[in-house]
Amino acid sequence: xxxxxxxxxxxxxxxxxxxxxxxxxxxxxxxxxxxxxxxxxxxxxxxxxxxxxxxxxxxxxxxxxxxxxxxxxxxxxxxxxxxxxxxxxxxxxxxxxxxxxxxxxxxxxxxxxxxxxxxxxxxxxxxxxxxxxxxxxxxxxxxxxxxxxxxxxxxxxxxxxxxxxxxxxxxxxxxxxxxxxxxxxxxxxxxxxxxxxxxxxxxxxxxxxxxxxxxxxxxxxxxxxxxxxxxxxxxxxxxxxxxxxxxxxxxxxxxxxxxxxxxxxxxxxxxxxxxxxxxxxxxxxxxxxxxxxxxxxxxxxxxxxxxxxxxxxxxxxxxxxxxxxxxxxxxxxxxxxxxxxxxxxxxxxxxxxxxxxxxxxxxxxxxxxxxxxxxxxxxxxxxxxxxxxxxxxxxxxxxxxxxxxxxxxxxxxxxxxxxxxxxxxxxxxxxxxxxxxxxxxxxxxxxxxxxxxxxxx
Numbered sequence: 482x483x484x485x486x487x488x489x490x491x492x493x494x495x496x497x498x499x500x501x502x503x504x505x506x507x508x509x510x511x512x513x514x515x516x517x518x519x520x521x522x523x524x525x526x527x528x529x530x531x532x533x534x535x536x537x538x539x540x541x542x543x544x545x546x547x548x549x550x551x552x553x554x555x556x557x558x559x560x561x562x563x564x565x566x567x568x569x570x571x572x573x574x575x576x577x578x579x580x581x582x583x584x585x586x587x588x589x590x591x592x593x594x595x596x597x598x599x600x601x602x603x604x605x606x607x608x609x610x611x612x613x614x615x616x617x618x619x620x621x622x623x624x625x626x627x628x629x630x631x632x633x634x635x636x637x638x639x640x641x642x643x644x645x646x647x648x649x650x651x652x653x654x655x656x657x658x659x660x661x662x663x664x665x666x667x668x669x670x671x672x673x674x675x676x677x678x679x680x681x682x683x684x685x686x687x688x689x690x691x692x693x694x695x696x697x698x699x700x701x702x703x704x705x706x707x708x709x710x711x712x713x714x715x716x717x718x719x720x721x722x723x724x725x726x727x728x729x730x731x732x733x734x735x736x737x738x739x740x741x742x743x744x745x746x747x748x749x750x751x752x753x754x755x756x757x758x759x760x761x762x763x764x765x766x767x768x769x770x771x772x773x774x775x776x777x778x779x780x781x782x783x784x785x786x787x788x789x790x791x792x793x794x795x796x797x798x799x800x801x802x803x804x805x806x807x808x809x810x811x812x813x814x815x816x817x818x819x820x821x822x823x824x825x826x827x828x829x830x831x832x833x834x835x836x837x838x839x840x841x842x843x844x845x846x847x848x849x850x851x852x853x854x855x856x857x858x859x860x861x862x863x864x865x866x867x868x869x870x871x872x873x874x875x876x877x878x879x880x881x882x883x884x885x886x887x888x889x890x891x892x893x894x895x896x897x898x899x900x901x902x903x904x905x906x907x908x909x910x911x912x913x914x915x916x917x918x919x920x921x922x923x924x925x926x927x928x929x930x931x932x933x934x935x936x937x938x
């Protein structure tokens with residue numbers, strides 16, 4: 482049974498518990514959602530855009546309170562929490578500004594004569610299953626394009642994010658969305674499976690672990706429901722021909738350690754050419770050692786706790802496994818002895834195939850350093866992963882950067898810096914990192930009915 486509760490990871494204190502929904506409450510929520518979605522989809526796109534503009538305004542107005550909630554729930558430093566909300570504001574505004582354009586009819590060239598168009602229409606009510614690491618941003622990626630399209634949403638958030646989940650539901654109601662068009666549900670996994678099977682649900686979007694994605698995809702497949710999955714990553718960060726190593730070090734620290742390393746597209750595997758490796762490793766390790774985890778409510782704190790005791794235990798087991806099998810600890814390497822979910826910023830080298838860290842995702846502040854002799858070896862090593870979310874390429878040679886980007890087996894490649902997220906940039910991966918895309922124009926394509934209307938001569 483899922484337990485919806487706030488356990489402050491900075492202290493280990495249980496702040497509040499929330500009751501799980503009953504089956505009857507979920508049936509009522511689905512009935513309301515089904516009716517509200519039809520009303521919402523019937524509104525002109527301009528009206529839907531106006532509501533999304535109001536959503537963005539309310540996020541902006543409530544930034545301080547909303548940021549404090551997720552700092553309490555999952556330990557995000559308050560400055561980074563406010564930054565997350567700023568990204569959320571840009572996403573809702575992006576779809577409010579461009580949604581009508583994305584929904585325009587597309588005229589087809591009909592060789593046989595007559596006229597044919599494609600109309601993008603809502604499919605109905607969707608279920609979103611969202612994670613704890615970016616409690617507002619992950620929801621915005623799913624909710625903004627689908628609400629603009631006219632779909633309705635049942636949102637099942639991570640059990641440790643009940644307060645932010647309720648705050649978002651209230652915000653949508655305050656913005657003027659029909660009651661039920663966006664509904665938070667404190668559901669169990671078994672209840673979610675029943676919801677997916679219901680004929681009124683037309684699709685599922687999940688951001689989370691590989692295990693959760695496989696389970697949801699299996700249920701959705703049995704019930705012939707479309708699913709979008711954004712799963713884990715072990716993203717490579719390739720350091721090739723660079724002259725400004727200090728800039729690369731700074732970007733790599735940010736790309737790995739922001740949000741305490743708890744990001745699917747963080748720079749987890751740092752792959753450096755032999756000519757750069759020693760200098761980079763020295764400077765990078767020095768920078769990591771300088772990070773002092775601290776109070777996440779302090780605006781000056783860069784790194785707070787991990788999200789939960791379970792997260793610390795899993796990460797510590799992976800690091801211990803690597804060290805026991807011969808990995809070298811360049812910085813950190815152990816949990817911090819204080820109440821709460823604290824772990825040292827860590828750098829490991831000498832990772833070999835028999836270690837869990839070689840193939841598994843390390844979801845926390847642990848960077849892995851690898852030395853390679855050539856561009857080809859760097860690309861082969863980067864692609865030797867079950868994941869394929871994103872990659873970063875650092876090279877002063879534009880031709881080399883473009884060449885390497887084309888060879889990487891990932892859904893996204895970032896040249897000259899770490900992975901970033903922006904409303905206009907499509908987000909998603911390949912291989913075991915999932916399938917489907919969020920954000921950008923593509924974010925409105927996944928759960929749309931591309932309806933053909935053909936008019937004969």
